Amino acid sequence: MLIAHGSPDPDWRRPLEALRDQLAARIGAKRISLAYLAHPPTVEDAIASLVAAGETQICVIPALLSPGGKHVKRDIPEAVTRAHARFPTILLRLVPGALGSDSRVISALAEASLDLRKSR
Structure with missing residues (x-):
């Protein structure tokens, strides 16, 4: 399950939906949920689902x-x-930190930034 800030704007959600879909395809998962802190579905709702x-x-x-x-x-x-209090028998594992602090994500963002700069 991925958790992001959230927005009602579909354009804002599209990159996260693409991330979810790529992740699901790479690991062969049928269900990877997206949850948002500021908009539905909430973390609790996504876990309940x-x-x-x-x-x-x-x-x-x-x-x-x-x-x-x-x-x-x-x-x-x-x-x-x-x-976890609502679903005590479910194993919930929170990955520490944030996805964006991974050095591979930082490198990918730097490359994308350079490519965007060249294309303008």
């Missing part, structure tokens, strides 16, 4: 650029704790 679909182990990945904000430090862990 996965549980209803029969999932018993859920890996929660913060799809944010920086690990230094309140979402990674407070909001996401609190949401996962609430979900």
Whole structure:
């Protein structure tokens, strides 16, 4: 499951949906959920949906650029704790940090930035 900030704008959500779809294709997963902190589906709703679909182990990945904000430090862990209280038999594993702090993501963003600069 990927967690991001969220927006009502479909253009904002498209890159995260593409990430979800690529991840699902690469690992052969049938269900990878997206959850948002500021818009539905919430973390708890996305976990409830996965549980209803029969999932018993859920890996929660913060799809944010920086690990230094309140979402990674407070909001996401609190949401996962609430979900664990609601579904105590489900194994919920919160990946520490943020996806964007991985050196491979930083390198990919640098390359994309250079490519965009050249194309303008």
